Amino acid sequence: MVNLIRSELLKLKRSKMIIISILGAMVTPIMVFVGVLKAKFTTADKIVTYADIFSESNLYIMLLFGVIVYTVIGSYLFSREYVEKTLKIILTVPVSRVTFIVVKFLMLLVWIIALTVITWVCSLFFAVLSRASEFSMLILKQSIIEYFWGGILLFLMISPFVFIAIYSKGVVVPIITAASVVMINIAVSNENLAALFPWTSSYLLVTGQIENTGYPMWLAIFLISLVSLSGFISSVIYFKKEDIV
Amino acid sequence: MTEYAIETKQLTKLYGEEVGVNNLNLHVEHGKIYGLLGRNGAGKTTTMRMLLNLVNPTDGKIYLFGEDYKNCPAKIFRKIGSIIETPGFYENLTARENLQILAMLRGKHRKDSIDNALRIVGLLDETKKVFSDYSLGMKQRLGIAAAIMHEPELLILDEPINGLDPIGIHEIRNFLLSFCKEKGTTILISSHVLSEIEQLADVIGVMHEGRLIEEVDMKELHKRNRxxxxxxxxxxxxxxxxxxxxxxxxxxxxxxxxxxxxxxxxxxxxxxxxxxxxxxxxxxxxxxxxxxxxxxxxxxxxxxxxx
Known part of the structure; x- marks a missing residue:
């Protein structure tokens, strides 16, 4: 398992996807910062707090940009083995198919957490740059917890896209699917029904807003678990039985 | 009783209603070079993929080194090196880095195994070029290096000389012959270049429309009154x-x-x-x-x- 993880890390050497994903993780804090600048130009005495910046950045990551960026990463990690035709050389080493896919998911989790850290640090940086007010250690701590759980939940919600990447053996179909999910996120985010749409309810769960929708928390957790497990299990079963051609 | 490095019994692969491989009974003896011949679509590559556990057989049995390959795949497959069609490697990595990945995954390996393999195929000095910049011949050489780096007891090679220049073909042919004779490595090789198989193989199997229609010793073949x-x-x-x-x-x-x-x-x-x-x-x-x-x-x- 350790050697598989080491090999996964080596596979990313010189990979352009690293820099692309870092830029992707920085986009939301930059967007929020631009929004703050615009607001300050419009209303000179506009007060922006640390909590606002962390919260908005997390909102954009969890509902919009993160879904796309993490889908791209997840799809890349899995589909590159098909595109570069490396499975026939790796699996004949031999490497267990189940272990292989578990390590891939582990890499995706590590990558998502690393990007979450980058997003949080960038948000903090831009909050300082925009002279945000109401700084406190409590806000920092709370934002770290929200970002961390946000990253974990986004990882769980990426699993169906990973299955699509394995099935379609490319990145295009999962990205289109993820873009559709983002559109639904936008459509339902202000509705009570958001609690029933796992990609939106993840955000509501992390920010403690799920109960405002009138739906019980257990239902949201159940739906998130159901979608996530479906993604993981179908990926493993399909990959295990698939003929490598 | 002859012990085979590879033996298949009634091996069959169906793709829907299309027959890929049909009741194949293959016998590859230890220490021999077995040439698999057949037209495109005859089922050679599918057979090799099934032997390497990349494709699941629809029916039949595969025995590698006398054991059902499903009983102990890790132990068996560590003794096998392979190339299936054009070899695939990570395009952003050099030859050495690609082989390092395989060495990592195998665990135990000799320290000089990567250098030795790269030297044999003439890629030792290609330290900076990444795989995506390789010519077809270089890619094929790296595939061969990957197949032999752990000194396997059995080599399964599907069209290994594709893309090689005549000198490269000569070198690889001599290497395979010496690998087989000196180390007793069993080789199953397919090629569309019949003359190559003729110069290498001890035994030839001919596949047609998924079936093995002839399995004959080369000496016997030459002896036959043709x-x-x-x-x-x-x-x-x-x-x-x-x-x-x-x-x-x-x-x-x-x-x-x-x-x-x-x-x-x-x-x-x-x-x-x-x-x-x-x-x-x-x-x-x-x-x-x-x-x-x-x-x-x-x-x-x-x-x-x-x-």
Whole structure:
């Protein structure tokens, strides 16, 4: 398992996807910062707090940009083995198919957490740059917890896209699917029904807003678990039985 | 009882209703080079993929080193090196880094195994070029390096000389021969270049439409009476009757331009000629020929070219 993880890390050497994903993780804090600048130009005495910046950045990551960026990463990690035709050389080493896919998911989790850290640090940086007010250690701590759980939940919600990447053996179909999910996120985010749409309810769960929708928390957790497990299990079963051609 | 490095029993692969491999009974002896021949789509690559557990058989059994490969895949597959079609590697990595990944995944390996493998295929000095910048020949060489770096007991090579220049082909051929003779490595190799297989293989298996239609020792094949005497006569039908009636010869083939090839009883060609003439046939040509291997296999699979 350790050697598989080491090999996964080596596979990313010189990979352009690293820099692309870092830029992707920085986009939301930059967007929020631009929004703050615009607001300050419009209303000179506009007060922006640390909590606002962390919260908005997390909102954009969890509902919009993160879904796309993490889908791209997840799809890349899995589909590159098909595109570069490396499975026939790796699996004949031999490497267990189940272990292989578990390590891939582990890499995706590590990558998502690393990007979450980058997003949080960038948000903090831009909050300082925009002279945000109401700084406190409590806000920092709370934002770290929200970002961390946000990253974990986004990882769980990426699993169906990973299955699509394995099935379609490319990145295009999962990205289109993820873009559709983002559109639904936008459509339902202000509705009570958001609690029933796992990609939106993840955000509501992390920010403690799920109960405002009138739906019980257990239902949201159940739906998130159901979608996530479906993604993981179908990926493993399909990959295990698939003929490598 | 002969122990085989590879043995398959009734191995079958169906793709929907299409038959990929049909009841294949393959026998590859330890320490031998087995050449697998067949036209495109004959089922060679599918067979090799099944042997390497990349494709699940629909039916049948595979025994590697005498064991059912599903019983202990890790132990068995560590003893195998392979190339299936054009080798795939991580495009952003160098040859050494790609081999490092394989070494990491295998766990135990000699420290100099990567250098040795790269030296053998002539890629030791390619330290900076990444795989995506490699020519087809270089990619194929790296594939061979990956297949041999752990000194396997069995090599499964699907078209390993594809893309290599003539010098490269010569080098790899010599290497495979010495690998087999000195280390006793068993090699299963497929190629569309029949002459290559002819120079390498101890045993040849011919596949056609998913079936193994011939499995023959090369020595036996050369020993077989593929020498023939060819007559051009005025009436080939009567010639056939005369052959069967007077000489009890059935092993002949009739070709275009009133030509008949006789594979049996070549030493009686003078008498046959006299018999033809005495019975009113006009003999315009008689010569002795040896059927080329390519011709033999083309006949075996019903015309067309091998590969």
């Amino acid at each position: 020498q023939y005497v060819e007559f051009r006569i005025s009436n080939e039908n009567m010639a056939c009757v005369l052959l069967e009636k007077h000489f009890n010869i059935n092993d002949y083939t009739v070709h275009e331009n009133n030509t008949i090839r006789i594979y049996y009883g070549i030493e009686k060609r003078g008498e046959i000629n006299r018999c033809f003439v005495d019975n009113g046939l006009l003999v315009t040509k008689m010569n002795i020929n040896e059927e080329k291997l390519e011709e033999y296999f083309s006949n075996l699979i019903g015309g067309g070219k091998i590969g």
